[in-house]
Amino acid sequence: MRSMFPEPKLPTPLTRSDELSTGAVEVWIKNDGLSHPLYGGNKVRKAARLIAEAKRRGARRVLTLGAVGSHHVLTTTLFAKAAGLRCAAVLIPQPSSEHVVDTIRASLGQGLEAFCANHSALAPLRIASAWRPGDVFVAPGGSNVTGALSYLEAVDELVEQLCAQDAPTPDWIIVPVGSGGTCAGIAAGVVKHRLKTRVLGVQVIPGAAPAWFATRLARALLRRLLLPTRELSRVLSFDASEVGPGYGHATQAGEAAIRTAQAAGLALDSTYTAKAFAAVLRQLGRAAQRNEPVRLLYWHTLSAVPLAPLLEGAPAAGDLPDAVERLLLAPRAP
Secondary structure (H helix, E strand, C coil): CCCCCCCCCCCCCEEECCCCCECCEEEEEEEHHHCCCCCCCCHHHHHHHHHHHHHHCCCCEEEEEEECCCHHHHHHHHHHHHCCCEEEEEEECEECCHHHHHHHHHHHHCCCEEEECCCHHHHHHHHHHHCCCCEEECCHHHCCHHHHHHHHHHHHHHHHHHHHCCCCCCCEEEEEECCCHHHHHHHHHHHHCCCCCEEEEEECCCCCHHHHHHHHHHHHHHHHCCCCCCCHHHHEEEECCCCCCCCCCCCHHHHHHHHHHHHCCCCCCCCCHHHHHHHHHHHHHHHHHHCCCEEEEEEECCCCCCCHHHHCCCCCHHHCCHHHHCCEECCCCC
8 A cells, every 4th residue: 555655746736717707807726626646635735744754753653633524634544554654533523414424434444543522622631542652643634834834835836837827926815724724834835925915714613713823823834934924914814704603514605605616617515615615706796896806816625536436445324433423413504
């Protein structure tokens, strides 16, 4: 498995969406859904760095934290397995959907050791009880300075693509914010390159914590690289209006965004990307009303690779361990 595991597929595509662009309003898509041939998404860039770091530190197992349908947990499991490491995760509840169930099925099928906490407040205690000698802890979402650095480098990649395509610098980059590492790295990359672009982080978790953590992480990343932090307040802002009933719950705007995105060839999930894309559509509507030119770049973070191969040999949806099954909450109607 180790020798056959493919490398990340970088750079990921950067395309102008003719379906969404109208008049002076341009929409560009940076599709990190195609970041890996086995399982894509934004967690790939982070996992490649974080698992390599764990290996250098002599880990025998990596331990992480995520919701029961976490893309981060699945990606970490895959990269750890390829590096010859075991992967364990403390899982917390999440509203159930077919996508969520398939994701945890794939994680278990790839060898994840699952430790379940029936409430997020119990996660620290569960992490402590799950800890074993030889473990290296991987931050939730891969969102620490090491993980976020991969998205600063992704902005290096973006700048090269814009130059190669003679494409305009976007006015806005719009990206979902969960654990915050992707948004933090992108914002730091914009500061590094002195772009006039602003970064809008669309929260999928309510409250002030996501914005606070992403901003703090971006500052830490810039300091690590001896780059100035003063421009960050101009570059980075947050939108919590798309959260809806809470993490993992669908919203009406998100469901409408899913339908609209299909025209652009994108499949969205209700937890992250539908809410971020709803913010893109809202920005488009405002620009159209004001008849003002704007260039938006939507950074797509959901794997665009079919999950079916990873479900071969995985537990069936009706055969999940009871402790995992209890984490699948009833979703609220959007």
